[in-house]
Amino acid sequence: MAAWRLRWCWASLSARAVARPLARAVRIAEGMADGDLTQRIEVQSAGEAGQCWRHCAA
Numbered sequence: 807m808a809a810w811r812l813r814w815c816w817a818s819l820s821a822r823a824v825a826r827p828l829a830r831a832v833r834i835a836e837g838m839a840d841g842d843l844t845q846r847i848e849v850q851s852a853g854e855a856g857q858c859w860r861h862c863a864a
């Protein structure tokens with residue numbers, strides 16, 4: 807039972823770690839699509855998504 811809870815906790819935390827930055831990226835991309843180019847992109851990730859945002863911010 808403890809192993810199941812640990813896996814569930816890990817899955818939940820992992821999902822949040824992915825979902826929050828993606829939701830933020832969507833909001834920024836929608837603003838850019840609407841013509842708002844004043845938004846600042848702060849990259850905190852070293853992974854693939856972070857690399858994509860670094861290129862967008864340049």
